[in-house]
Amino acid sequence: MTLNFDKMDGLVPAIIQDIDTQKVLMLGFMNEEAYERTRTTGRVTFYSRTRKTLWTKGETSGNFLHVVSMKADCDRDTLLIEVRPDGPVCHTGAATCWNEKNEQDVLFLKALQDLVDERRKAMPEESYTTSLFRSGINKIAQKVGEEAVETVVEACNGTDERLVYEGADLLYHLVVLLASKGLRIEDLARELKERHKPNWKKH
Numbered sequence: 389m390t391l392n393f394d395k396m397d398g399l400v401p402a403i404i405q406d407i408d409t410q411k412v413l414m415l416g417f418m419n420e421e422a423y424e425r426t427r428t429t430g431r432v433t434f435y436s437r438t439r440k441t442l443w444t445k446g447e448t449s450g451n452f453l454h455v456v457s458m459k460a461d462c463d464r465d466t467l468l469i470e471v472r473p474d475g476p477v478c479h480t481g482a483a484t485c486w487n488e489k490n491e492q493d494v495l496f497l498k499a500l501q502d503l504v505d506e507r508r509k510a511m512p513e514e515s516y517t518t519s520l521f522r523s524g525i526n527k528i529a530q531k532v533g534e535e536a537v538e539t540v541v542e543a544c545n546g547t548d549e550r551l552v553y554e555g556a557d558l559l560y561h562l563v564v565l566l567a568s569k570g571l572r573i574e575d576l577a578r579e580l581k582e583r584h585k586p587n588w589k590k591h
Contacts, residue, residue, distance in 0.1 A: 389458065389460055389464075390460075390464060391420075391423065391460055391464050391465065391467070392463065392464045392465040393419065393420055393465075395463075395465045396417075396465070398419050398420070399417045399418065399419055399435060399437075400417065400418055400423070400465055400466060400467055401415060401416075401417055401466050401467070402415070402416050402417065402418050402432070402434065402466075402467040402469055403415055403466065403467065403468050403469065404416065404432060404453060404469050404471055404477070405468060405469070405470050405471070406470075406471065406472070406473060406490055407456045407457070407470040407471060407472055408472065408495055408496075408498070408499055409490050409491060409492040409495055410492065410495065411483075411484060411488065411490045411492070412484065412486075413453075413471070413473060413477040413483075413484045413485065413490065414477050414478065414484065414485040415485070416432070416434035416445070417434060417435055417437060418433070418434055418435055418467065419435040421435070421442060422434055422435045422442050423467075425442065425444070426455060426458070426469070427455075427458065429444075430454060430455050431444055431445070431446070431452050431453060431454060431455065432444070432445045432452075432453035432455060432469060432471060433445070445477075446474060449475070449476075450474060450475070451473060451474045451475035451476055451477065452473075452474045453469075453471040453472075453473050453474075453477070454471055454472045454473075454474070455469060455470075455471055456470040456471060456472060457469070457470045458470075473490075477490075497559075497563070497573050498573065498574070500560070500563055500573075501563055501566075501567070501572050501573045501574070503517075504517055504563050504564055504567045505567055505572075507521070508521055508567050508568070517564060520561075520564050521564070521567075521568060525565075525568050525569070528561065528564055528565045528568055529565060531561045531564075532558065532561045532562055532565050535554065535557045535558040535561050536558055538554045538557070538558075539551065539554040539555050539557075539558045541554075542554045542555075
């Protein structure tokens with residue numbers, strides 16, 4: 389990736405975003421050396437404009453930023469770096485430099501789907517997910533049906549706590565069923581998004 393370091397006297401802004409929550413965590417600056425170190429080590433390194441030196445985020449706190457991807461903008465003078473942080477990012481102890489919580493529980497569904505997809509490829513022993521894949525599509529579909537019934541029972545005659553518990557079981561087994569067919573939870577999200585359009589018509 390070729391970056392334009394000339395516009396800001398040898399620096400480019402680097403926007404740091406959590407890959408799982410999509411929260412913007414902080415903004416730093418990189419020179420070419422900081423960029424290369426980030427690229428080769430997999431940990432975000434910045435250039436300190438006040439101290440005139442490189443610094444790796446987390447080198448004192450242990451809260452490293454592990455690089456998942458790096459993308460340049462259309463002018464190639466700004467970086468978007470997707471990371472998985474080891475802990476709070478701000479020096480104040482806050483999760484982000486805007487004092488926001490770095491939580492979006494619904495996005496865990498994507499992480500769950502990624503994990504299930506990994507299980508399908510690796511098929512590790514002593515994994516319940518592996519046992520489901522080995523049982524075949526009919527058994528997985530049967531489990532979805534069983535969990536759906538249990539969810540309905542809890543909704544009609546149970547507690548909210550049990551409804552959430554059984555609903556989570558249902559959702560997990562549905563994710564496994566989707567994975568067994570080469571599909572993902574995002575495919576359902578796209579379908580629902582389409583249905584939200586004013587001109588959508590039932591098939």
